[in-house]
Amino acid sequence: MARFRRYILIVTVLLAVLAGLGAGGYRWYKAWQEDKFLTTPPETPGREILFRVEPGQIFTTIAANLKAEGLITDTRRFYGLAVRTGKGSAVRAGVFRLSTGWVPERVLTELTSSSGVLRRVSVREGLTWWQTGGIIEEAGLGDAKGFAAAVADPALLAAHGIEARDAEGYLFPETYLLTPPKDHPSRHMAEVMIREFLKNAQKVWPQGLPPFEELHRTVILASLVEKETGDVTERARIAGVFRNRLKKHMLMQCDPTVIYGLGPNFDGNLRKSDLQDRDNPYNTYVHPGLPPGPICSPGLDSLLAAAHPEEHGYLYFVAKGDGSHQFSKTLEEHNRAVRRYQIRRDRSNYRSTRQ
Known part of the structure; x- marks a missing residue:
């Protein structure tokens, strides 16, 4: 009986030892698997x-x-x-x-x-929505056709409080660095640019955006200022000229508005017949007041200038050929400036923007 008990005890101890070895071995095997997972790449060399x-x-x-x-x-x-x-x-x-x-x-x-794979696109001030669409397509952030549909999508406009036929003027010029989504990248880009406009608009109206009608008129005016000068120091003064002309019910007579109304197919040659075309709603040579909508994407400086025009008595301005303008209070002064800076200009060194 005693011998049998010793036998049972020995077997029990052996089984315990084997069990311990098995558990330890299993833990070692699991640890080895974990280490292998953490330290061994799936493929060598990798793809x-x-x-x-x-x-x-x-x-x-x-x-x-x-x-x-x-x-x-x-x-x-x-x-x-x-x-x-x-x-x-x-x-x-x-x-x-x-x-x-x-x-x-x-x-x-x-x-x-990491930020992942980012694409970069720079949209400068003064571009139309169709020019912007072309740049976005070149950058691989969407396609021009999809962008055209997005900027005129009533649902997208309503979502951002834009009570206009399209998002012209509200596609903020900026250098964007982002990853395009898999679906609807053009629409995403339009939304990103609109959100950027709204963010910058808070710098123009820090107390809160005005009613849309006032906001829209300011954006329209800012787009005219953007197209008329590249000299930031003159923008508030040019905005003041436009405001003074509006107050006196004078025609704005702004070439860039006429060009915008001619659309993407404008050939670069503004003709006398274009300035007389009453069918062009953007022709400010025949239609009083501001054009029906913005004519480009204005930058922050132009928005600030349009919201805070300079107080002065100027009603006219003409490019001097060095990037700046000559401002005049009377038509007589303006005509003299036109003869000096335009009719008798030196075409060899004339330029429309400062260098």
């Missing part, structure tokens, strides 16, 4: 892959997509890595340039700390 994270996409979906692309080998362990490092909710939406030759931590760092 570059453009990986997109959609706005609002949950982490488990992102991890599954990473595995499907061959960028990680284990979704559960990748999720565990994100939890341990506190980055589970820090993944950004966008397009990222990743590699199958990276270890998981580098993939996670790229998704949570």
Whole structure:
């Protein structure tokens, strides 16, 4: 009996030892798998892959997509890595340039700390919406046709409080650096530019935007100022000229408005017949007051000038050929300035903007 008991005890101890060895071995195997996951890239050498994270996409979906692309080998362990490092909710939406030759931590760092693949587009002041659409298409941030549809979309305009037929004047000129969304990139670009306008408008009206009718008139005036001068120091003065002409019910007689009304097919030659065309609603040589809408995208300086015109008695201005203008209070003074700076000008060194 005693011998049997010793036998049972020995077997029990052996089983316990084996169990301990098995558990330890299993833990070692799991630790080895974890270490291998963390330190071994999926492929060597790696392949570059453009990986997109959609706005609002949950982490488990992102991890599954990473595995499907061959960028990680284990979704559960990748999720565990994100939890341990506190980055589970820090993944950004966008397009990222990743590699199958990276270890998981580098993939996670790229998704949570970089801005992804960004495209750059510079839209200068004074462009029309169709010129802007062409630039956006060249930059790969949309297409001109989609942009044309977006800027005239009643739903988009209403969403931003623009009570006009299109977003002309409200597409703020700026250098944009962003990742285009997979769907409707042209519309996204239009919305980004409108939001940028509204942000900058707060600098013009820090106490809050005025009613839309007043806002729209200011944007129209600012677009005329933008097209008439590249000299920031003169913009408030030119805005004052336009305001004085409006007060006296004088025709604005602004060439850029006529050109805008001729549309994208304008050939660069403004003819006398164009200045007499009553069918052009933007012809301020025959139609009194401001044109029916903005004629370009004005920058912040022109918006500030239009909102705060200079107080003076000038009613006319003419380009002097050095980028500045000669201002006059009477028609007689203006005619003398025209003869001096336009009719008798030296065409060899004449320029419309300061250098």
